[in-house]
Amino acid sequence: MIMKHRCESKELLLFRSLHVRMNLMEKELTYYTNLEKGFEGERYFDERWAKHLSDDWIILNDLTFEVNNTVFQIDSTFICNQAIYLFEIKNYDGDYYIENKKWYSKITNKEIKNPIHQIDRSGSLFRRILQELGYNVSKISIEYYVIFVNSEFHLYQAPIDHQLIFPAQINRFMDKLYSKPLPQLIDANFKQAEQLLSVQLIESPYSRLPEYSYDNLKKGIMCSNCRSLIHKISNKNLVCTRCGHREGIESAILRSIKEYKLLFPKRRVTTNNIHDWCKIINSKKLIRRILSTNFKAQGIGRSTFYI
Template sequence: MLIKERNEPINLKIMTALNTRMSLSKEHQRYYHNLKSGYEGECLFDQYVKEYVPLSCDILNDLQLKIYTTDFQIDALIIHDQTISIYEIKNYQTDITYHHNNFITKSGTIITNPLGQLNRTETALRNWLKLNRLTYEVEAYVCFINPEAMIYGAPYHPNIIYACQLSRHLKNLNPNTSKAEQLMKTLMENHIADFRSGKDLPDYQKETIKKGVACRYCHSFETKIKDRTTYCLTCGQTESTQETMNRQIAEFQVLFPEELLDTAVLHDWCKKQVSKQRLYRQLAKA
């Protein structure tokens, strides 16, 4: 049973908006690409889970927890037969070579060892369970979800799952024989919603990023709003004006969560492309 759905990460929403509204450095472009690729890989993993995991198992996605002063994130958690299985999902878009305990890209870049990352998450979860007086076995896995990306030279490791092994692994999970209500309740109560990591984001202010209504398809700012429809003059796509206004509201709120959003602020954010009256009515509905 799916207990907690996966939502698009806040940092990915922020970077998607900033990618449209400002020029990103190569470092931040790479960060944005990695966030996007990671989320796509997690969604692909979810499709496998939906198809192959026994119905009695409980599934919680994208958990953000804290043990003392340490934050830790779990891409996917499955509860089955008094056991918790956690998954670190990697969606590498290039072939990787494993050499002397390092994972190296084709360009020669050494990337963070996912097994070390997994070990830290597993340790944090075990300590968190102990702190909350919850007794469960913990199994931890790294899943390389992209079947087109090869991992050359990787030794056999019981905690590594490749894409070709995933369906078999999930089908072999033992069904739940008892309820895990207290565990699920404690996990959900302690989950940190809308977690954002500011250290990886570029600096931005409302005054320095581009304002206006961007096309939701090609991201061009060459748009025109007429009656109930928004027209893109670049790609020719259309969108209902109501959806356009909802996008502007959501984007502003994710970029500037501490700022009060009123009609005047939203009118300025849209570069006056939408009338104040329409924006006022839309804000009243939000």
């Protein structure tokens, strides 16, 4: 059972929005593309494999911890009555090779982080977290793996390392977990999961977001399907000219308010501000109605804002 679902990080959501509303520099764009790709790979792993685990497993997604000023993240954590499994999920595609224990992309010839080191480090830091929570880690079986989910990934001179699970091995690896004879989960397992959730960082303190300001961003409502800015309204629906997706005006405005609040947590939500932000909604009256039915009004008259 899933005790922590996976959702987009705040950083990814902000990048998604900024990517449409301003010009990112090449470095930022590469970083953002990798975030999207990583998230896509993790979702794929969840849908294709993790969700088929029985109720004898607890699944915790995207745990971020800090130990001794070191922040680390674990993409998927599976807890059963006998062991804890930690997974780093990689959505690499294309060819890679190893030289002197270093990993390189064959396309760019640039070195990438050695995933074995990465998971070993996360594994030992995870042990520290359990220790700090009062567990005797020598009595807990903790296994860590790197899973390469993209079938287009190839690693030349791949080492025989049981911690690396390549695309053609994932089914067999997961079949073993599915068919593992397990005693039922007990209260202590749930308690352990809850303790881990209680000490995680809600947000990673490191972010590579570019600087942005309200005035410098393009205004308008983003299509919920293809994320381009929408220019057309027909019969109470917003119609995306790029992908044809239709969405009711109210839901689109609410989505835009959410995005506005994420980008500008200190800026007030007022009828005028949201009218300016959405850009293509002519009626301020409509925006005021949506705000007053979905938020709590503070202040009176022109100075009314919503929370």
